[in-house]
Amino acid sequence: MATSLTERYISATITSLPPDAQDDVRAELEGSIADAMEARLDQGEEPTSAEREVLTELGDPAALAAGYADRPLHLLGPRYYLAWRQLLRTLLMIVPVCAVLAVALAQVIAGASIGAIIGQAIGVGVTATVHLVFWVTLVFVLLERAGADTGPGWDVDQLREPTSTGTGRADLIASLILAAAGVVALLWDHFIGFLRIDGESLSILNPGLWPWAMAGLLALIALEAVLAVMLSANGRWTVRLAVLNTVLAMLAMTLVLTLLGNGLLLNPDFLQTVFIDNGVEPDSMRVLGILTWFMLVGIPVWDILDGWLKTRRDALR
Known part of the structure; x- marks a missing residue:
């Protein structure tokens, strides 16, 4: 009798509960929802309408989960607490990180x-976090005192569809296409060249990378493709797969940054022709190098964090 709407409600309720309590709460909710729906159906109510009414009477899944976990919503009261918590969580994942990276x-x-970079970054991160918590909380306290409305109340239409964690067929195809594109780009750059100067091809990457360093890059791309196949076959992220993803990302970052730091990654003729001969100032070259370094670090770090977040999300499903 239960439909995807009921399943979405139950999933939204048990997500934040401890893993050892999730099965018991799921069974209890399934039973109580089924009983309540059966009583309404016996009175002649339509199944779809009965389900929506039962779930609406149960209320916000977050508030219900707080009751199961014995987490009273003290800080601002039930009317404002959940909206405050959701907004604060979202801002804390964005604002301090952006502030630290910018500084x-x-x-x-x-x-x-x-030392100055680390000190400034930590200081700004802590300051941004403190100010964010203080001002967001203050705004909600004022809203509560004034009795202001924080928006429409909860209803079943707010239940989210289950989100993909990147293990479906479309994700596999996209990953394999990206891997193939990476291999083609490396081979094209070496054998054909993306740039032509006075009729001569000019590779962006250092030709001296061939064969050993380039073989390492190609091997890492192949292993990323294998990881995508394993994720698709498994259907979900696991700790083992997250560790493998972390190792591959760290290896790729270490290899590329080592080559870049030793001046071996880019073709010296490319740098001379495109930048130095065109009058690009050394300070501008330095800034471009720093931006490149941040990009080469940021992409694998984000890939690692994304993998562990998806692992946590799949563990709670």
């Missing part, structure tokens, strides 16, 4: 020491 990038460009 770190500015300090690196300014030529600050490692």
Whole structure:
């Protein structure tokens, strides 16, 4: 009798509960929802309408989960607490991170020491977090005192569809296409060249990378494709797969940054022809190098964090 709407409600309720309590709560909710729906159906109510009414009477899944976990919503009261928590969580995942990265990038460009960069970044991150918590909480306290409306109340239409964690067929196809494109790009750059200067091809990457360093890059791309196949076959992220994803990302980042740091990644003729011969100032070259370094670090770090977040999400499903 239960439909995807009921399943979405139950999933939204048990997601934040401890894993050892989720099965019991699921069974209890399934039973109580089925009984309540049966009583309405016996009175002649349509199944779809009965289900919506039963779930509406149960209320916001987050508030219901707080009751099961014995987490009273003290800070602002039930009317405002959940909206405050959701907004604060979202902002804390975005604002301090952006502030830290912006300050770190500015300090690196300014030529600050490692200690100054770390100190400034930590200081800004802590300050942004404190201010964010204080001001968001203050706004909600004022809203509560004034009795203001924080928006429409909860209803079943707010239940989210289950989100993909990147293990479906479309994700596999996209990953394999990206891997193939990476291999083609490396081979094209070496044998044909993306740039032609006075009729001569000019590779962007250092030709001296062939064969051993380039073989390592190609091997890492192949292993990423294998990981995508394993994820699709498994149907969900696991700790083992997240560890493998982390290892591959770290290996790729280490290899590329080592080559870049030793001046071996880019073709010296490419740098000379495109930048130096065109009058690009050394300071501008330095800024471009820093931006490249941040990009080469940021992409694998994000890939690692994304893998672990998806692992946690799948563990709670």
